[in-house]
Amino acid sequence: MSQSRASMDEPHNGPSGNDALSAAERRAFIQIARGKQAAESVFRNCRVVNVFSNEVYEADVAIAYGRVAGIGRPGTYTGVKSIDCGGHYLVPGLIEAHTHVEDALLVPGEFVRALAPHGTTTCISDPHEIANVSGVPGLRWMLAASEHLPLRLMLTLPSCVPASPYESAGASLTASDLAPLAAHPLIASVGEVMNYPGVLEGDQTLLDVIALSQPATVTPRGLAVDGHAPELMGLDLCGYVAAGVQSDHESVSAAEALEKLRLGMWLWVREGSTRNLDELLPIILEHAPERCGFVADDRTPGDLLREGDLDAIIRKAVGKGLDPIQAIRMASLHPAQYFGFTNRGAIAPGYLADLLVVPDLRNFRPRQVYVGGQLIAEDGQALFTAPALPSDWTEAVERTVRLRDFSVERLRLPGQSGTARVIGLIHDQIVTEDRRVEVQSHNGQIISDPERDILKIAVVERYGGGRVGVGLLHGLRLRKGGDGLIRCSRCP
Known part of the structure; x- marks a missing residue:
């Protein structure tokens, strides 16, 4: 496992969880967690999903400085802003x-x-x-x-x-x-x-x-x-x-x-x-x-x-x-x-206030999404x-495709009818198979056969070297192409 990436002494609130608390902010944060000072906001009427203890319970969650300050019984915390979760889960x-x-x-x-x-x-x-x-x-x-x-x-x-x-x-x-x-x-x-x-x-x-x-x-x-x-x-x-x-x-x-x-x-x-x-x-x-x-x-x-x-x-x-x-x-x-983030991934004091309000844990669809306590979706x-x-x-990152000596002729695949090696796609998988299938040729060129799911595939080198590789593909189930329209039997 990697080394610990963040603690309360390290940056927290930027894109990666940055902006360290000053000494004065830390003292205030402690008192907010204790319920002695008002929080910036309080999530109320929610059921907290605790991934440490594997349980769900009703609680109020106080937020300050983009972090969770504390978790307490309903009514424990006061805050400048109150966020009513409507009895939904806080995740x-x-x-x-x-x-x-x-x-x-x-x-x-x-x-x-x-x-x-x-x-x-x-x-x-x-x-x-x-x-x-x-x-x-x-x-x-x-x-x-x-x-x-x-x-x-x-x-x-x-x-x-x-x-x-x-x-x-x-x-x-x-x-x-x-x-x-x-x-x-x-x-x-x-x-x-x-x-x-x-x-x-x-x-x-x-x-x-x-x-x-x-x-x-x-x-x-x-x-x-x-x-x-x-x-x-x-x-x-x-x-x-x-x-x-x-x-x-x-x-x-x-x-x-x-x-x-x-x-x-x-x-x-x-x-x-x-x-x-x-x-x-x-x-x-x-x-x-x-x-x-x-x-x-x-x-x-x-x-x-x-x-x-x-x-x-x-x-x-x-x-x-x-x-x-x-x-x-x-x-x-x-x-x-895994990444050594000690300031996220759970709802606990000191953790980033990256929170979801979710009505149903089985049909998991966030109703509200907060990052650092701010509503973003x-x-x-x-x-x-x-x-x-x-x-x-x-x-x-602009104008990075530089073709050389490219024409439709470079997409032809010389060969004769007979058995050929093709790349075999496995549905929804990254790995492929080495398949042997019967192919047809015309005028000394191997041709595609969409009805038998045999297509040509080309890799065109984009860096100005002019190299083009052409082979055969089986398993894509592409039936029709042209005029910018491609239809696939797997596509809706």
Whole structure:
């Protein structure tokens, strides 16, 4: 587990929970907690969900300086402002432990506007997509765009840029490139270590990036190390954990998930555009692991609009038999513990006043969302507008697609009719299969066959090198395209 990230002596109230209390404020905060001074606001008529004791009880919650000052019997506290929760549940704000802003096709400000109504109050995003394109300048742009948002958006240090030595990328990042960013208050962890074969072979570049997590002059607080190792098990998994990787969100089977838990890894159950909840939920129901939580990972705009974020995962998990408080713990307290956030993930004195008012724990849909005690979303709508994008580093993220020698001819696939290797998609999964199917050719070119679900797929290098890779794909179920309209049998 990473080193503790925050205490009452450390910053609290900014995007990552910043702004330390002065000595005078601390003295006042203590008296407010004791009920000797009026709070800034008091949540009344609520049922507090306590993720420490796994219970629900009626209480008043006093807020001051953006934090929870105290919790007491109804009528205990006085406040300048009284917030009537209408008898609903008061729940700690949810923490998204792993996602990618870029995959939602939104800039950070609009991304958090989409998240806020769903109760996500802290979000950790791995910016390896923009880093692959624009390197450190792209990361600095993302950090600048993530500041001063009403929701706490934090980033990771992308560990694998490029993801593997076989990829083309716009940048190549090493530990020396990332070290100046490691102590930034919006950096939460070392991002997902995707190149696990490189880790197992002792690649020094990868090991140096992982070492950025250790408490040192550069990163005095220490950082968690996120993993990415689908289907890795046995002694190779031991080697991966021994390298310092602490979590994984890529487990595709219950046996794999349990083995990772047994080795001390944090298991993130992913249920976003890729879905693993059904397969992994039996492990949670049987073992109730403490080192376990929910993540969305990739969320398309359609997913966010139709389903939501962590709230949707909670609803689904509870509907399949998980205790509602356990589900809330997995989306609040557990990720806070993983990242070493000692100031969020629960409702307790000194914790950030990131709170949700939820009418029904089984049909988990936040009615109101508060960050630092301030209402930011209500009845499914964000109550803030996205701030202007930062002008610093903007050049690094504009006009980054530079094609060379590209034409429709580059999309042709020479070959003859017969058996061919194709990429086999597995519905809702990141892993693929190596399939052999019969294909047809015309004039020496292999052609698509949508009726048999065989399509061509192309990777066009965007950095001016002029490389184009063309192959075959099976399992997408795309039936029609053209004129900007694409129809998929899985799409509504």
